[in-house]
Amino acid sequence: MNTAQFLTIFISAVFLYNVILSRFLGLCSFVAISRETKPAMAMSLAVMFVTIMSSIITWFIYRFLLIPFELTYLRTISFILVIATFVQFVEMVIRKISPPLYRFFGIYLPLITVNCAVLGVAVLNIDMFFTNSKAIPGSFYYSVFQGICVGLGYALAMLLMSGIRERLDLCDVPKAVKDFPLAFIIASVMSLSFLGFNGFRF
Amino acid sequence: MKKFLNEFLKGIIKENPTFVLVLGLCPTLAVSVSVINGIGMGIAATFVLLGSNIIISLMRNIIPARIRIPCFIVVIATFVTITELVMKAYSPALNRALGIYVPLIVVNCIVLGRAEAYAQKARVINSLFDGLGMGVGFTLALILISGIREFLGAGKILGYTLFKGFEPAFVLGMPSGALLVIGLLLGFFNILKNRRT
Numbered sequence: 332m333n334t335a336q337f338l339t340i341f342i343s344a345v346f347l348y349n350v351i352l353s354r355f356l357g358l359c360s361f362v363a364i365s366r367e368t369k370p371a372m373a374m375s376l377a378v379m380f381v382t383i384m385s386s387i388i389t390w391f392i393y394r395f396l397l398i399p400f401e402l403t404y405l406r407t408i409s410f411i412l413v414i415a416t417f418v419q420f421v422e423m424v425i426r427k428i429s430p431p432l433y434r435f436f437g438i439y440l441p442l443i444t445v446n447c448a449v450l451g452v453a454v455l456n457i458d459m460f461f462t463n464s465k466a467i468p469g470s471f472y473y474s475v476f477q478g479i480c481v482g483l484g485y486a487l488a489m490l491l492m493s494g495i496r497e498r499l500d501l502c503d504v505p506k507a508v509k510d511f512p513l514a515f516i517i518a519s520v521m522s523l524s525f526l527g528f529n530g531f532r533f
Numbered sequence: 534m535k536k537f538l539n540e541f542l543k544g545i546i547k548e549n550p551t552f553v554l555v556l557g558l559c560p561t562l563a564v565s566v567s568v569i570n571g572i573g574m575g576i577a578a579t580f581v582l583l584g585s586n587i588i589i590s591l592m593r594n595i596i597p598a599r600i601r602i603p604c605f606i607v608v609i610a611t612f613v614t615i616t617e618l619v620m621k622a623y624s625p626a627l628n629r630a631l632g633i634y635v636p637l638i639v640v641n642c643i644v645l646g647r648a649e650a651y652a653q654k655a656r657v658i659n660s661l662f663d664g665l666g667m668g669v670g671f672t673l674a675l676i677l678i679s680g681i682r683e684f685l686g687a688g689k690i691l692g693y694t695l696f697k698g699f700e701p702a703f704v705l706g707m708p709s710g711a712l713l714v715i716g717l718l719l720g721f722f723n724i725l726k727n728r729r730t
Contacts, residue, residue, distance in 0.1 A: 406636070447637050454636050505720075507721075508723070
């Protein structure tokens with residue numbers, strides 16, 4: 332475990348291989364919810380929370396359940412079930428404890444179950460921080476940190492996009508590209524500018 | 534027979550999952566660098582759609598309504614795991630090229646969307662044709678997008694160079710190219726739709 336590795340994970344998850352703009356994970360929610368800044372931020376916070384928690388949970392499941400019993404081929408099924416259950420559980424807890432918070436991001440939580448970003452991070456963690464079904468040193472910390480960084484990358488893209496789209500409401504755009512098509516074209520230009528980070532060397 | 538044909542055809546044009554319903558875009562954009570990848574992803578998704586539609590339609594009277602989503606996800610995840618294992622065994626190169634997007638078919642909105650909107654209410658044979666049609670529509674959309682990207686971004690189709698001296702626009706092979714192509718195609722289909730009405 333060293334600091335350089337953490338820095339690499341941070342730069343690559345937030346800028347280089349941004350979940351949305353480069354890996355295309357969570358694109359549906361990105362296009363659908365980025366019309367205004369406030370709901371976009373609520374969604375980003377919810378996604379960040381769930382990616383961090385699912386990184387932790389899936390790491391423990393893989394390390395202490397699937398590897399010892401040689402069940403690694405059940406990775407996809409077990410991960411998606413655990414994530415779906417966890418999201419449902421969080422929704423119930425929030426509804427009980429804090430109704431204002433539930434109103435704030437209640438409707439976005441169920442959507443996260445089928446958000447590719449959450450399962451994507453879990454699978455990426457396993458691909459990157461396990462070699463030959465063995466955890467590399469510090470793999471737990473790397474996994475959690477990658478969960479945080481992917482959430483940050485998602486929030487960054489959401490914030491930029493919703494800001495641009497709020498301005499776009501005031502513009503006169505061709506009827507054919509209104510809404511979805513234009514959102515993709517803008518995302519394309521954003522992705523192009525993020526490509527500039529590719530020159531980073533350590 | 535005509536009814537089944539309609540079920541099959543609606544997924545290809547009228548309710549095309551990519552261009553009309555705008556679902557399941559993550560794999561569409563990520564793997565459409567080359568036509569081969571697009572076809573591989575299309576076939577894998579079609580298999581999962583077909584299998585999950587049939588099984589969910591068979592179990593539609595057994596699954597309790599309140600826990601239907603987890604049940605659907607287990608069925609879908611099973612078929613995805615089968616696909617993953619088969620692909621790893623018989624086509625490791627394709628598996629490497631598609632990477633994490635193979636397990637991510639589980640969260641592809643098209644599959645869960647068809648289960649929720651169609652298969653849980655329809656008869657088995659109808660669901661079969663619906664799944665097949667949606668799968669073929671998805672595959673055709675992938676071929677269209679990846680064809681444009683491979684031709685303009687690398688100057689090739691299916692790995693063969695078409696013109697000598699064609700200077701490819703590399704940006705179309707990059708992630709931003711995928712977003713640009715889908716944005717322009719969606720706009721193009723909107724123009725067609727507006728003209729017809």
